[in-house]
Amino acid sequence: MTIGILKEIHDHRVVMLPEIVKTFVNMHVSVIVEQGAGEKAFAKDEEYKAVGATIATREEVYTQADILAKITPFTSEELRLLKPGQMIIAILNPLANKAYVEELMQRNVTAFGLDVVPRTTRAQAMDVLSSMATVAGYKAVLTAANTLSKFFPMFMTAAGTIKPSKVLILGAGVAGLQAIATSRKLGGVVEVFDVRAAVKEEVMSLGAKFVEVEGATDDSSAGGYAVEQTEAFKAKQAQAIHDSAVKSNVVICTAQIPGRPAPLLLKKETVEEMTPGSVIVDLASSTGGNCELTRDNETIVHKGVTIIGNSNFASELPTSASRMFGTNVLNFLKLIIDKEGKLNLNFEDDIVKGTCVTHGGQVMSERVKSFLHL
Known part of the structure; x- marks a missing residue:
């Protein structure tokens, strides 16, 4: 399993700081980081390499990663770069953009929207909106x-x-x-x-x-x-x-x-x-x-x-914000990555299903489905 960390275009944050990447590496997960992804949050490429990540170009991240992670929504242009079977995780704002959700369905993208994590006690540690x-x-x-x-x-x-x-x-x-x-x-x-x-x-x-x-x-x-x-x-x-x-x-x-x-x-x-x-x-x-x-x-x-x-x-406040965001992402991804570092999508889990906007050409989140009348 390889997680790809993409550089934000119009944001100073990064989806994961090196300290979070180190945890994933210890979980037997490979991490590939786009060059300069953390520079505006004052995290250098050398720091990512020191904890076991690979530094690569944006194209290489898209080519090699199984899960692509960022903070801001993937644009239509970015969605076109995805390979079959790749997953994305980000703030997707699905409740306000039905056309975007339909595009995710049409492209058969497995998309997890961190902004629709169920607001339950168990999911508090994954709630990026609160952070x-x-x-x-x-x-x-x-x-x-x-x-x-x-x-x-x-x-x-x-x-x-x-x-x-x-x-x-x-x-x-x-x-x-x-x-x-x-x-x-x-x-x-x-x-x-x-x-x-x-x-x-x-x-x-x-x-x-x-x-x-x-x-x-x-x-x-x-x-x-x-x-x-x-x-x-x-x-x-x-x-x-x-x-x-x-x-x-x-x-x-x-x-x-x-x-x-x-x-x-x-x-x-x-x-x-x-x-x-x-x-x-x-x-x-x-x-x-x-x-x-x-x-x-x-x-x-x-x-x-x-x-x-x-x-x-x-x-x-990119340093503190990135640290909090990365911790939320880590806590969520632990639900879908097993101890051997392999993907394990369990849609019987209410958090996994509730956070999954689309999978297999279908809307998975009941909240998104109900809100958009899909």
């Missing part, structure tokens, strides 16, 4: 603090008392919870909105205030994900968010619904009532953004308020 959200939540707050026109913490000085910054966090998933923790460590006063009442205890345990809006749709069967809400609830939520946002110095937007456009939570009128010098960081920018004015991969200033659209903060 990358942790990085994003942390980096978003640091970016906001670096951009903000005032201090985060309270200061009592000879020149007077500086009040702490007020931070509003929209969404208390993994990114939101990390944003709360980081904001609190920096001395901010934090308020949090989330439609899932179940996260209230976690929010309060981190020292933030949970702002409740009555009438949310029950999400107990959604597997920890957010669900669509009624129009009546959205109206009450919008007013509550408006009231909190106009008093805040920083707003961190993290609310997303898998396979759907991000919910619009921060309207233009709200932004225009915020204090000039305030900062909005929108982690949902790639799916439309929680803020009406967000532009993906851009930073704009609207009437004195800086709005940062960035859904890929994990790429800006």
Whole structure:
């Protein structure tokens, strides 16, 4: 069994650092690494060779690997390079791209989507979305603090008392919870909105205030994900968010619904009532953004308020992000690689089947199948 590690084209991360490669080599698995794959994450080719990997060209990796691994989705051009029987593993975003899933089926590709790993207790160690959200939540707050026109913490000085910054966090998933923790460590006063009442205890345990809006749709069967809400609830939520946002110095937007456009939570009128010098960081920018004015991969200033659209903060902390991602991949691949280093696809395993987007020209993941009506 040979795993091929490909270099990311528009990302600083790498799917596995040398320390993870060493574990695979000890499992009797060969690893071939594209030249320079880890350089932006500060992992040299020599480090990969030192742990037993082979360094090769991109073409050689495609030719020799049984499993091709990367972080970002394989493009149509990359799929055309695959040999019959090769497997791919990456973030594939299948819930938002039915045409892509159909292409995988047509090409008879065995494709594992790390972003559809079931959210169960047993699968936590393989959950790349949670790992990358942790990085994003942390980096978003640091970016906001670096951009903000005032201090985060309270200061009592000879020149007077500086009040702490007020931070509003929209969404208390993994990114939101990390944003709360980081904001609190920096001395901010934090308020949090989330439609899932179940996260209230976690929010309060981190020292933030949970702002409740009555009438949310029950999400107990959604597997920890957010669900669509009624129009009546959205109206009450919008007013509550408006009231909190106009008093805040920083707003961190993290609310997303898998396979759907991000919910619009921060309207233009709200932004225009915020204090000039305030900062909005929108982690949902790639799916439309929680803020009406967000532009993906851009930073704009609207009437004195800086709005940062960035859904890929994990790429800006490539060493830690790559380490976490690689550990998730290792934990998953241990389910399909036996002790002799051979492939063992057991579709009776709920994690293996749930993560497999396509195999043998069919969609394997019941969640993907149901979501795309396939």
